[in-house]
Amino acid sequence: MREERFFTAEETVTNERIDKFLSAQMPDRSRSYIQKLIKDGLVEVNGKQVKTNYKLGSEDEVKLQIPELEVPDILPEEIPLDILYEDTDLLVVNKPKGMVVHPAPGHYTGTLVNALMYHCRENLSGINGVMRPGIVHRIDMDTTGSLLVCKNDRAHQILAEQLKDHSITRRYEAIVHGNLKEDSGTVNAPIGRHPTDRKKMSVHAPHGREAVTHYRVLERFGNYTHIECELETGRTHQIRVHMASIGHPILGDLVYGPTKCPFRLQGQTLHARILGFVHPSTGAYVQFDAPLPEYFEELLKKLRKQTGN
Secondary structure, three states: OOEEEEEEOOHHHOOOEHHHHHHHHOOOOOHHHHHHHHHOOOEEEOOEEOOOOOEOOOOOEEEEEEOOOOOOOOOOOOOOOOEEEEOOOEEEEEEOOOOOOOOEOOEOOOOHHHHHHHHHOOOOOOOOOOOOOOEOOOOOOOOEEEEEEEOOHHHHHHHHHHHHOOOOEEEEEEEEEOOOOOOEEEEEOOEEEOOOOOOOEEOOOOOOEOOEEEEEEEEEOOOEEEEEEEEOOOOOOHHHHHHHHOOOOEOOOOOOOOOOOOOOOOOOOEEEEEEEEEOOOOOOEEEEEOOOOHHHHHHHHHHHHHHOO
16 A cells, blocks of 8 residues: 655745655655656655656645555575675675676676675665665676675665765776876766667667766776776766767777777776765765775786886
8 A cells, every 4th residue: 555645835946846755755755766656656746646847836636556565576695695794774786707797687696786685685775766676786697896885765865965966986907998198187078878779778868968088097007907986976887888988998898999999807896995975874085995806906917017117
């Protein structure tokens, strides 16, 4: 049975969007969650369904229905996790290469979510739905490194807002093709779905969203460069797309770079190293460092040996 909630628009919220109004009334729910309820027809104003951009009038009567929490048909699996930090609100996991973050067609077992459901039992936030419990953000299957997971909806809401405000520190390390001319730079190019290949993202998409990546050189190897990238935004495949767009695709990235790789690699050499944010309960800034995986360290040693670095 659905829970029903009722609100009356006061004079002070006249002309305010319905999604913004309801987000303020229910601070334990994210605005994206509210917008989904509206799109699903579960929000009525004066007895009629409305769209997310509906602007309230004085004395408008708002009815909202909250569907019952679905029990995810995902099995907990006893999969070892490399946990960098854990408390009652959250944990930071160092994700290995080849692990999918959440279940999707073709990947319903062996995912990070399966492992988290075993490790955390019932203590995972439900804001992102039944397929993504606890997941605040994600990284690609073949990208390694720091990933933030929330154990309750309050922590998830606070951290999702930090992510939206671009106040979470996310620094990656990568090895790219070629020798970058500058020691540092910024790629500011909107990213959207590729106009012809729907599995790829592109800076040439007709309706791309703002995307900003800052990079700096850590080490040069002639034909390759070891770099650090800091995300200002967090679009799908952002670093991979941005570096490819300036002629320096990530080594091992067969989607956005050369289809043949001179080294035996499983996907792109991209590692989410530094993750920093304001803790939702203590209010203190915390930062975590996921050490480079063994394959990445070995590749750096090989490149240094080849170039005499």
